[in-house]
Amino acid sequence: MHDVVVVGAGPAGSRYARRAAERGLDVLVFEQGTVGEPLACSGHVSTDIWAYTGESARDELFQNEISGARFHTGGPGSADHPFYKDEVISNVIDRVGLDRHLADLAREAGADVREDHTVVGVSEERDGVTVTVRGPDGVETHQAKLVAGCDGPKSRVRRELDLPEPDELLHGVLGFTDEVDHGDFVDVHLTVPKFFAWRIPRGEAGVEYGLAVPPGDDARGRFEEFCAGYGVEPDHRCSGLIPIGPSRRVTGHRSFLVGDAAAQTKPFTGGGILYGMTAADHAAREIAPDDPGTLGDYERAWRADLRSEIRLGHAVRAGYSVPKPLQKMGMRAFEGEIGVHMDRPTTLFSREQLKALLSRS
CATH class of the missing domain: 3.50.50.60 (FAD/NAD(P)-binding domain)
Incomplete structure (x- = not known):
């Protein structure tokens, strides 16, 4: 046994x-x-991932470094609100x-x-x-x-x-193109009901596009529209469920x-x-x-x-899911340098985040 x-x-x-x-x-x-x-x-993860892997993992799996995110309340090309650190926040693997x-x-x-x-x-x-x-x-x-x-x-x-x-199962869709992009910002679009869409640069490995929607929504149709806004046609796609709660x-x-x-x-x-x-x-x-x-x-x-x-x-x-004017107001209040860890939202109340907020005043 x-x-x-x-x-x-x-x-x-x-x-x-x-x-x-x-x-x-x-x-x-x-x-x-x-x-x-x-x-x-x-494959977008915090740098904490390397604490769970072997010594050679980074050389084998690493694709790109990310230091910030641009949040949009509209689609591709809309105004953005940048959040960033003066250090690497996450890796694409x-x-x-x-x-x-x-x-x-x-x-x-x-x-x-x-x-x-x-x-x-x-x-x-x-x-x-x-x-x-x-x-x-x-x-x-x-x-x-x-x-x-x-x-x-x-x-x-x-x-x-x-x-x-x-509590909930969202439907996620991913697509990948062969665009070479070493940019260090991801793009997040708050245009999907109750969730968001994203664009992640993966260095030489290309670019990842994705979104997730609640059950019953048209995930495929929204994804097609999102990619069309960026003027791309992903050559590889996949989908899966995302459990929440x-x-x-x-x-x-x-x-x-x-x-x-x-x-x-x-x-x-x-x-x-x-x-x-x-x-x-x-x-x-x-x-x-x-x-x-x-x-x-x-x-x-x-x-x-x-x-x-x-x-x-x-x-x-x-x-x-709050009205766009409130979204924009909140993002304007917090945009700029941050002290938040991407896996730990409790760091919104950390000493590092407080220092980042005070440095803007």
């Missing part, structure tokens, strides 16, 4: 598998296809390569990572879990003490075990969710790489497979760490 079966080898799943294996646990990981594919997520790199780190730590294995059934029993998988050699059944659902917004583990759903419970009797499966994402951007890996570290530290009661320790730990960030993130997102 394995200690833990991990379903999904994205950043959260691979990070948990690595940390759990380093603690001496027997960890088996299933990924339904090839790790990192298909791409369905932006090879997103597929990141997944593969993190999965390799899990393997090096001792986790058994198996690609092309689709989980088709999960059940909890008194003394463990049964995970049924369809692989290259047919259907397999595996026993473990616990199962970790790290399998994304439409988590099979979450559905099979009847765990609560996220973790439910009241992300654990079962012998199960737990991490990452997008648990909606451990930033409500104001939809990004979940850092929040998911932060929660994965809490899971590896707190959960003991021989003591299912420690699942509650995981619930308390990750919520204590991220609760304030997620709550304030919801407040930031609410600002996307």
